[in-house]
Amino acid sequence: MPADVELRTDSADSVESVRLLAAYEAELVSLGVVLNHGWAGGVTPDQLRPPYGAWLVGWRGDEAVACGGVRLLSPDVAEVKRMYVDPSARGAGLARLLVARLEAEAMALGASVARLDTGRDMAPAVALYRSSGYREVEDYNGNPDAGWWFEKDLRSPS
Template identity: 45%
Template sequence: MSWSFEVTPVDHPDAAQLLREYLDEIASRYYGRQVPEEELDTLLEQHHSRDLVPPTGAFLLAYRDGVLAGCAGVRGATPEIAELTRVFLRKSERGRGGAALLVAAAEDVARGLGATSIRLDTRSDLVEARALYARLGYDEVERFNDNPLAHYFFSKSLVQALSDRV
């Protein structure tokens, strides 16, 4: 099983498709029902990803054995702090070790943007995400934004993480 990651423009058709799948799953879980296409279109516009572009951000596509499998976004919150967002693997790709590799690839992109730490927020119902971030060395921190949908906040030093990998 071979995983690869590629920084891709958010308006690329594969990126747009994965962002749609991501938001469909996230919104459907939140509302406890399947989100209709028209509502999903509105949500995609409201929660756009247009800021995940160089020089202050990036959007990664994940491939397993050459097949599109997932995505992650990185945006610069400050010159030293990056934010991890839009982390998503298709259901068929989960449980194969790709999530940890995808987050590591996003952390490498954040380092390339000059960040020395990375942070994220997540909801209380996304228990799998919270478990993943804790397993990957993210520490729970105080709220750092006013996102009303976020219940948990995490941060990780990228300097320490880099030295741990050497």
């Protein structure tokens, strides 16, 4: 676990969150992804705060190095959105910690199922989600930027 990073609740439109999301989108574009979505994939900051969602930012000292959110799609289904870890913080388990905390946030909102999507060429993300207990499902949201869709029963141990 990345002992030097603290995950804190924040707003998805805070200065640091916006900076991290811009870095995330720039990285996607550098990988050849043509982005078809608006802010955070059509999700508004209000959907990523209680009582409909949550947003976390990972801090290493005074530097924001990760972010991610969860929003309710229905009373029992939550969707993980815009998970990003800065390259300087990768490889220490922060993404896995972020997934687990977002799942906990989803459960606190009342969800028993978590869904997410990721890009076609995001092999590390696909591996992370599979190893975290997610299983591949059919396209549930019509996201044109996605190539993989996953779901996890939050009531079952991974």
